[in-house]
Amino acid sequence: MSTAPAPRREIPDATVARLPVYLRVLRTLLADGVDVVSSEELAEAAGVRSAGLRRDLSYLGSYGVRGVGYDVARLADEIARELGLTQDRFVAIVGMGNLGHALAAYSGFATRGFEVRWLVDNDPAIVGTQIAERCVVALEELTRQDPDGLIVVIATPPAQAQDVADAVVAMGVRSILNFAPCVLTVPDGVEVRKVDLATELQILAFHEQRGRDDLREVNP
Amino acid sequence: MSTAPAPRREIPDATVARLPVYLRVLRTLLADGVDVVSSEELAEAAGVRSAGLRRDLSYLGSYGVRGVGYDVARLADEIARELGLTQDRFVAIVGMGNLGHALAAYSGFATRGFEVRWLVDNDPAIVGTQIAERCVVALEELTRQDPDGLIVVIATPPAQAQDVADAVVAMGVRSILNFAPCVLTVPDGVEVRKVDLATELQILAFHEQRGRDDLREVNP
DNA sequence: AGGCGCTTGTGAACACCGGCACAAAGTCGC
DNA sequence: GCGACTTTGTGCCGGTGTTCACAAGCGCCT
Ligand SMILES: NC(=O)c1ccc[n+]([C@@H]2O[C@H](COP(=O)([O-])OP(=O)(O)OC[C@H]3O[C@@H](n4cnc5c(N)ncnc54)[C@H](O)[C@@H]3O)[C@@H](O)[C@H]2O)c1
Ligand SMILES: NC(=O)c1ccc[n+]([C@@H]2O[C@H](COP(=O)([O-])OP(=O)(O)OC[C@H]3O[C@@H](n4cnc5c(N)ncnc54)[C@H](O)[C@@H]3O)[C@@H](O)[C@H]2O)c1
Numbered sequence: 001m002s003t004a005p006a007p008r009r010e011i012p013d014a015t016v017a018r019l020p021v022y023l024r025v026l027r028t029l030l031a032d033g034v035d036v037v038s039s040e041e042l043a044e045a046a047g048v049r050s051a052g053l054r055r056d057l058s059y060l061g062s063y064g065v066r067g068v069g070y071d072v073a074r075l076a077d078e079i080a081r082e083l084g085l086t087q088d089r090f091v092a093i094v095g096m097g098n099l100g101h102a103l104a105a106y107s108g109f110a111t112r113g114f115e116v117r118w119l120v121d122n123d124p125a126i127v128g129t130q131i132a133e134r135c136v137v138a139l140e141e142l143t144r145q146d147p148d149g150l151i152v153v154i155a156t157p158p159a160q161a162q163d164v165a166d167a168v169v170a171m172g173v174r175s176i177l178n179f180a181p182c183v184l185t186v187p188d189g190v191e192v193r194k195v196d197l198a199t200e201l202q203i204l205a206f207h208e209q210r211g212r213d214d215l216r217e218v219n220p
Numbered sequence: 221m222s223t224a225p226a227p228r229r230e231i232p233d234a235t236v237a238r239l240p241v242y243l244r245v246l247r248t249l250l251a252d253g254v255d256v257v258s259s260e261e262l263a264e265a266a267g268v269r270s271a272g273l274r275r276d277l278s279y280l281g282s283y284g285v286r287g288v289g290y291d292v293a294r295l296a297d298e299i300a301r302e303l304g305l306t307q308d309r310f311v312a313i314v315g316m317g318n319l320g321h322a323l324a325a326y327s328g329f330a331t332r333g334f335e336v337r338w339l340v341d342n343d344p345a346i347v348g349t350q351i352a353e354r355c356v357v358a359l360e361e362l363t364r365q366d367p368d369g370l371i372v373v374i375a376t377p378p379a380q381a382q383d384v385a386d387a388v389v390a391m392g393v394r395s396i397l398n399f400a401p402c403v404l405t406v407p408d409g410v411e412v413r414k415v416d417l418a419t420e421l422q423i424l425a426f427h428e429q430r431g432r433d434d435l436r437e438v439n440p
Numbered sequence: 441a442g443g444c445g446c447t448t449g450t451g452a453a454c455a456c457c458g459g460c461a462c463a464a465a466g467t468c469g470c
Numbered sequence: 471g472c473g474a475c476t477t478t479g480t481g482c483c484g485g486t487g488t489t490c491a492c493a494a495g496c497g498c499c500t
């Protein structure tokens with residue numbers, strides 16, 4: 001039998017989804033001069049339970065000190081490394097409409113380690129113009145670039161989103177963040193995450209209605 | 221004394237999160253003149269497995285016809301009812317910066333049954349101006365309104381998000397959609413959902429790195 | 441040095457969720 | 471009217487995620 005020399009730590013998806021939150025809180029603490037934090041305090045600040053937090057962190061290794069807590073700088077580095085933020089990551093925003101403009105002006109990309117390198121649109125009136133001190137290029141221009149480490153953000157109308165996805169997948173992109181309210185079909189090995197505003201609102205509406213029904217149940 | 225601390229949930233959260241997708245697909249089908257759809261076709265269009273789709277729909281009741289499929293209009297109505305979209309829902313957008321402008325101009329609210337009724341900012345230079353044919357009001361103005369059926373979208377910088385949340389919770393709002401990258405603390409009974417761009421990108425970065433590691437393992 | 445108090449890391453139990461496979465239940469053709 | 475065909479609704483199971491509870495480990499104080 002093959003000896004499993006590298007105990008490949010498979011980190012659960014649910015944990016991966018929380019690591020960015022921990023990282024953000026840790027960097028805030030670091031900026032405030034805090035150098036050690038307990039799981040209880042960190043969990044409070046991250047809005048999770050301490051037991052869950054400790055289990056999440058245990059997937060990264062044993063970076064805590066019993067009786068003391070976690071070294072803030074060390075833990076932040078470990079999470080950043082695990083998330084793949086040690087190497088440079090680039091972002092291309094496709095679709096320079098209302099949303100694309102807001103995204104292009106958003107400073108949160110740079111502060112989290114993502115460089116917005118390309119702004120893309122296919123409207124001839126927009127291509128070549130400057131947005132947020134950056135030149136807008138055509139989609140054909142983007143597809144000639146190196147896809148390594150590139151994340152494509154789709155902010156086109158839903159009818160064009162699949163075409164854009166097909167084009168960037170063909171160039172080798174394997175990470176897509178989709179703002180268009182539609183289902184994207186991509187080959188295996190390509191990861192799509194979606195941000196759907198209407199879905200979020202409808203989930204909120206559901207819970208609000210359920211809350212009201214619960215009240216009626218007790219107080220008819 | 222206090223019994224049943226865990227509220228018996230009729231519909232699982234995972235199902236609720238998918239219902240809006242089904243609803244969107246169903247309305248597209250309806251617009252295309254399709255009046256009956258099988259679980260296989262609907263699942264394909266929604267990007268899920270047919271068995272899972274059928275289980276999701278089974279929580280709403282038995283609205284399908286064996287051997288035939290689901291009546292598109294009927295099913296759309298049932299989902300809309302379950303999501304609480306039969307009663308009017310209103311949205312207030314707080315923070316009229318880059319993102320707030322894009323949201324105010326977004327037509328997707330209205331087409332999904334949400335009326336953007338208030339645009340809010342606390343910058344005196346912005347209050348009173350018109351954005352997307354709507355007048356911007358101060359936060360104090362919003363907090364005097366009826367919170368029933370109101371969903372508050374927070375698009376302020378993170379440092380002000382908690383204050384805004386506190387203010388709208390105090391007026392009785394129980395549903396908040398938070399775009400600011402920070403943890404909001406709210407009382408029980410108030411639901412907060414967050415949209416965090418950097419988190420999404422970092423999750424994508426993690427998977428992209430993991431994919432590359434997997435390749436190295438096979439091809440060093 | 442050794443005990444004591446604090447916090448981590450984790451075993452175990454439990455709840456949840458997704459997928460398979462199939463019986464039940466309906467339609468359609470004749 | 472009836473059998474063949476189609477599709478739904480669900481029992482079941484394995485995998486995932488969450489929580490409790492506590493032993494193990496570390497530093498500090500005496
Ligand atoms: N505006 C918002 O606040 C908001 C919020 C959530 C989701 N969305 C979604 O985001 C998407 C964009 O919204 P918007 O309001 O910015 O729309 P918009 O119409 O203002 O902008 C769309 C832009 O995409 C460009 N485009 C179209 N096809 C393209 C292609 N094939 N390649 C490159 N560029 C292309 C157009 O030229 C246009 O500039 C939509 O799908 C919308 O549903 C928007
Ligand atoms: N711009 C984007 O694409 C984007 C994307 C994701 C997340 N975000 C987040 O969304 C938030 C807004 O981003 P932005 O780029 O629009 O920022 P911005 O600075 O352009 O706008 C913030 C607005 O909020 C207003 N504001 C501040 N405090 C307020 C208060 N107490 N009550 C009411 N209004 C208040 C300000 O007057 C300003 O108009 C930020 O938290 C940002 O991190 C933005």
